[in-house]
Amino acid sequence: MVIELLVIGKTDSKEVAALVEEYGRRVNRYCRFAVTALPDVRNTRNLTARQQSTLEGEAILRQTADGDCVVLLDERGEEMRSVEFAQWLQKRMNSGVKRLVLVVGGPYGFSEAVYARADGRLSLSRMTFSHQIVRAIFAEQIYRAFTIL
DSSP: OEEEEEEESOOSOHHHHHHHHHHHHHHTTTSEEEEEEEOOOSOGGGSOHHHHHHHHHHHHHHTOOTTOEEEEEEEEEEEOOHHHHHHHHHHHHHTTOSEEEEEEOBTTBOOHHHHHHOSEEEESOSSOOOHHHHHHHHHHHHHHHHHHO
């Protein structure tokens, strides 16, 4: 199985980027893992939040294929303990999923089209984290899931 972490925008922080890279290397011992950063939407000053999330959604959908299992990291998603997440990941691997795409959206969330395409939603916490730090936290949780398994 291939796991792809799909994110909007580049990481501003070298430290966060280094953490994501480190956990990516660790996950690659267990399966192919990639982080794909889609470019930020340009000229957002002239766009509403909805227009921005729609444009981001179009970019996200272009990166997915029909057979992909697409899971959104969303504040309204299912919360799990690390052991439960490891079991969830194991079920995806056992079900024959070839590519698991985990998506971190932009600052205004996901468009309706992305929600409609998604196969599931996960939440890291009831707390709010920056979109930058979520990358590192989630990469670590993927690695932790594999070490649990």
